[in-house]
Amino acid sequence: MTIDIPSQDPESSTPTAMRFEVLKNLAKDAATTASSRLGHLSLPGRRPLETPNYIGVTSRGCLPHLTPDNVTKHLQTSAAYMSLEDFIEKPQQNSARPPPIFAAPTSSKLPTPLHAFTAMPSSIATILGARRIPAVASPMGNTNKSISVFTNTGFQPLTTTDYLSAVSTLKPDISIPLADLTNSNITPNSKRALRMAERTDEWIVDWFSSPDSSATATFAPVLPVSYSMQWEYLSRLSEDYVPTSQLSGLALYDPALLPDLPAPLLSLPRLSLSAPATPHQVLQHISLGIDIFTLPFINTISDAGIALDFSFPASPNPSSSAEGILPLGTDLSSPEEMLGWTLLQIHNHSIVSQFFAGIRRVLGGEAGEEEFEKARNGFLRAYEADFPAGHAERPRARGYQYKSVGGGEPKKNKPAWGKLGPEGSEEGVETPVVPEGKEVEEKGFAENVPKE
Amino acid sequence: MWATATRRMASAFQPKSHSSAALTFELVGKCSTTRARASILTLPHGQVNLPIFMPVATQASLKGLTPEQLEGTGCRLCLNNTYHLGLKPGQEVLDAVGGAHKFQGWNHNLLTDSGGFQMVSLLKLANVTEEGVRFLSPHDGSPMLLTPEHSMSLQNSIGSDIMMQLDDVLVTTHPDKARMKEAMERSVRWLDRCIAAHKYPERQNLFCIIQGGLDLEMRRECCREMVARDTPGIAIGGLSGGEAKDDFCRVVATCTELLPELKPRYVMGIGYPEDLVVSVALGADMFDCVWPTRTARFGNAITKHGVLNMKREVYAADYGPIEDNCGCPCCRPIEEEGALGITRAFIHHNAAKETVAAHLLTLHNVWYQLNLMGRARDAIVADRFPAFLKEFFAGLYANKKDYPSWAVDALRGVGVDLLEI
Numbered sequence: 112m113t114i115d116i117p118s119q120d121p122e123s124s125t126p127t128a129m130r131f132e133v134l135k136n137l138a139k140d141a142a143t144t145a146s147s148r149l150g151h152l153s154l155p156g157r158r159p160l161e162t163p164n165y166i167g168v169t170s171r172g173c174l175p176h177l178t179p180d181n182v183t184k185h186l187q188t189s190a191a192y193m194s195l196e197d198f199i200e201k202p203q204q205n206s207a208r209p210p211p212i213f214a215a216p217t218s219s220k221l222p223t224p225l226h227a228f229t230a231m232p233s234s235i236a237t238i239l240g241a242r243r244i245p246a247v248a249s250p251m252g253n254t255n256k257s258i259s260v261f262t263n264t265g266f267q268p269l270t271t272t273d274y275l276s277a278v279s280t281l282k283p284d285i286s287i288p289l290a291d292l293t294n295s296n297i298t299p300n301s302k303r304a305l306r307m308a309e310r311t312d313e314w315i316v317d318w319f320s321s322p323d324s325s326a327t328a329t330f331a332p333v334l335p336v337s338y339s340m341q342w343e344y345l346s347r348l349s350e351d352y353v354p355t356s357q358l359s360g361l362a363l364y365d366p367a368l369l370p371d372l373p374a375p376l377l378s379l380p381r382l383s384l385s386a387p388a389t390p391h392q393v394l395q396h397i398s399l400g401i402d403i404f405t406l407p408f409i410n411t412i413s414d415a416g417i418a419l420d421f422s423f424p425a426s427p428n429p430s431s432s433a434e435g436i437l438p439l440g441t442d443l444s445s446p447e448e449m450l451g452w453t454l455l456q457i458h459n460h461s462i463v464s465q466f467f468a469g470i471r472r473v474l475g476g477e478a479g480e481e482e483f484e485k486a487r488n489g490f491l492r493a494y495e496a497d498f499p500a501g502h503a504e505r506p507r508a509r510g511y512q513y514k515s516v517g518g519g520e521p522k523k524n525k526p527a528w529g530k531l532g533p534e535g536s537e538e539g540v541e542t543p544v545v546p547e548g549k550e551v552e553e554k555g556f557a558e559n560v561p562k563e
Numbered sequence: 564m565w566a567t568a569t570r571r572m573a574s575a576f577q578p579k580s581h582s583s584a585a586l587t588f589e590l591v592g593k594c595s596t597t598r599a600r601a602s603i604l605t606l607p608h609g610q611v612n613l614p615i616f617m618p619v620a621t622q623a624s625l626k627g628l629t630p631e632q633l634e635g636t637g638c639r640l641c642l643n644n645t646y647h648l649g650l651k652p653g654q655e656v657l658d659a660v661g662g663a664h665k666f667q668g669w670n671h672n673l674l675t676d677s678g679g680f681q682m683v684s685l686l687k688l689a690n691v692t693e694e695g696v697r698f699l700s701p702h703d704g705s706p707m708l709l710t711p712e713h714s715m716s717l718q719n720s721i722g723s724d725i726m727m728q729l730d731d732v733l734v735t736t737h738p739d740k741a742r743m744k745e746a747m748e749r750s751v752r753w754l755d756r757c758i759a760a761h762k763y764p765e766r767q768n769l770f771c772i773i774q775g776g777l778d779l780e781m782r783r784e785c786c787r788e789m790v791a792r793d794t795p796g797i798a799i800g801g802l803s804g805g806e807a808k809d810d811f812c813r814v815v816a817t818c819t820e821l822l823p824e825l826k827p828r829y830v831m832g833i834g835y836p837e838d839l840v841v842s843v844a845l846g847a848d849m850f851d852c853v854w855p856t857r858t859a860r861f862g863n864a865i866t867k868h869g870v871l872n873m874k875r876e877v878y879a880a881d882y883g884p885i886e887d888n889c890g891c892p893c894c895r896p897i898e899e900e901g902a903l904g905i906t907r908a909f910i911h912h913n914a915a916k917e918t919v920a921a922h923l924l925t926l927h928n929v930w931y932q933l934n935l936m937g938r939a940r941d942a943i944v945a946d947r948f949p950a951f952l953k954e955f956f957a958g959l960y961a962n963k964k965d966y967p968s969w970a971v972d973a974l975r976g977v978g979v980d981l982l983e984i
């Protein structure tokens with residue numbers, strides 16, 4: 112089963128054709144119900160993505176701690192999620208200036224403004240959404256024509272028109288249209304849930320009726336509300352936009368919706384925005400039929416100074432017959448193992464890449480689904496249910512998503528020597544470059560003076 | 564005609580060299596006006612060209628760069644802190660893996676400090692006695708002691724190509740002359756203990772450190788004592804503190820005058836570009852400083868036109884490179900091999916927000932410093948170093964009246980008048 116979604120870039124008239132191919136369905140009823148499968152997603156000029164797989168989650172256009180050369184050399188990741196709210200702040204001293212990202216000049220090496228502004232290597236596909244993952248809930252709420260987003264300088268409205276215009280300028284490979292979400296753990300009452308579906312439905316109609324939407328592959332949001340609340344919206348997707356090939360994929364905020372997806376939507380790639388907290392949850396969501404994951408836990412785990420250590424299937428653990436005892440990672444704020452965040456990120460991304468490669472191997476095996484469920488249960492038994500608590504100090508300057516942390520403090524001591532730059536250039540906020548763990552032992556350094 | 568004259572002067576210089584057990588110093592060029600020298604230093608992990616800037620590559624400074632990124636800046640000799648390596652991974656691990664080169668995946672040269680200065684500056688409670696540096700463990704408050712012997716043992720375990728003696732460091736502005744003299748004399752005695760304790764002189768070079776504060780007579784006495792002990796290289800220590808720059812230049816000039824011609828001279832802890840080029844003119848060869856990497860974390864880019872703070876709003880929509888015509892991976896033209904296509908706008912977007920901005924500025928700043936020394940060296944070899952100095956200061960300051968007087972005076976002392984038309 113193959114679907115080709117050709118679309119035409121109006122400006123350069125180069126086709127931005129995304130291709131998603133289901134290589135193997137594991138369940139017999141795959142034509143009517145979502146379930147685990149093997150797939151292959153390709154975009155012109157980008158690394159192909161074998162699914163199930165994960166993509167990197169960026170912060171302000173960066174895969175945290177990784178410079179573009181390190182992304183190219185050390186990451187197997189094929190795509191990166193970017194959020195528009197990371198780029199559209201209004202600085203107090205110059206609130207009228209348009210966001211600089213929109214005018215970023217492109218080149219053959221960095222062919223879209225999104226790649227060019229962020230220096231994201233062109234081998235990495237870009238997926239644009241409005242909000243960070245996970246998104247901070249806004250006190251303002253959304254309107255009929257806009258959602259509230261949280262930028263570096265505070266909350267501001269983002270209209271459907273502005274978002275579509277941003278997409279048409281930035282030319283992400285894949286875009287997720289706006290959804291009316293509460294971004295809260297509290298389930299919305301049915302009145303609110305219905306309105307979420309109605310607004311999202313209206314917005315998708317506006318989206319597809321604009322020629323601007325053809326510059327990107329569209330992954331329509333699937334709301335985290337019950338099927339009965341959004342069935343009309345989902346019907347519209349399958350009836351109006353699958354036949355026209357305008358719809359390229361689905362972006363699910365809750366994997367629980369997977370069993371309810373209408374059959375015509377099942378051939379589309381399924382991207383998860385639900386931020387599963389552990390590899391156990393990832394495995395469960397694969398059973399339900401997710402193809403591509405955004406996994407913010409990789410960044411938070413690295414920031415916490417934890418080196419991931421798990422594999423799929425779980426390797427037999429000869430040292431113990433007890434269950435659930437293998438830690439998912441090691442807290443590196445212990446003396447011998449302290450590494451920089453950069454190396455931790457490279458390591459943790461590599462562990463997760465291998466984890467998905469293991470998943471695909473099992474799914475591709477002869478006994479596919481049965482084998483996968485067996486290995487999944489083995490994994491659940493072998494590993495602890497959660498990551499170890501990290502002790503490393505978090506990067507305090509990461510900024511605004513940790514609202515209580517805020518900015519750093521100005522340096523206390525002025526350098527005694529003169530400086531070259533403009534007065535005061537050395538002052539201000541420092542970007543921390545290493546996790547500063549609790550102070551470690553003086554192992555091997557100097558001698559302990561014996562106490563008399 | 565001018566080019567012919569340059570070639571004649573350059574070719575007139577006869578290379579001379581001197582070898583110690585684990586080091587060869589080959590002098591390949593000398594400025595005919597100033598005391599600047601160009602040389603090749605051959606160390607156990609390869610050759611490096613002097614003058615050289617050595618970035619500090621442990622823990623808090625370069626940790627965001629991978630060894631291959633550091634290599635990509637052209638760096639072939641970097642500094643590691645003994646204090647940090649002694650803590651993590653610790654001496655046992657270093658012995659087990661065969662030293663810091665292997666531990667860090669760095670196949671080029673390493674220089675280590677003694678660990679003493681880090682302790683005095685990091686742990687305010689350090690206390691120096693004849694035996695060594697005493698301090699309280701930051702972990703459990705128990706008393707610890709770093710002796711010259713233990714410093715050598717640690718640096719032997721690290722396996723650095725250049726190791727530094729443990730010295731008694733005081734800030735140059737220390738008011739007590741008697742204490743300053745005691746520190747200078749103790750540093751000489753500690754050098755003897757370091758030489759006696761050094762296990763691998765055939766594969767690691769121990770450098771002495773000239774002390775004596777701002778007292779030129781004390782510095783001269785220290786030079787004589789240290790030079791008599793014939794270490795493969797010589798460092799000028801205790802600077803980079805709160806002293807006036809005129810005093811700094813006087814100390815460097817006084818020492819280089821007395822030091823043997825065919826040994827490398829290392830001025831410890833300096834890194835501002837003007838300090839480097841003036842020190843080169845005064846006859847120094849090697850420098851280290853955390854400033855280029857530290858200042859990167861504050862969003863500062865070092866350029867030929869001075870330090871630019873990328874956090875300033877003026878860079879928000881500036882799509883040019885950090886510095887025009889810079890050859891670093893961030894700045895080189897996008898179509899070139901390995902070019903990353905980094906704009907000032909992107910650095911501005913993430914300065915003090917994402918570590919990636921600091922890593923990219925670090926790449927640029929380290930490249931700038933290495934390249935500055937490389938260009939100084941080329942100028943020395945071509946015997947056009949005075950012209951290089953003039954170009955350098957003209958790049959930094961639009962008006963000659965803004966030139967720092969200490970630099971003008973120091974360079975006048977070696978025959979270059981920056982202010983002449």
Ligand SMILES: [Zn+2]
Nearest residue numbers: 889891894927
């Ligand atoms: Zn550069």
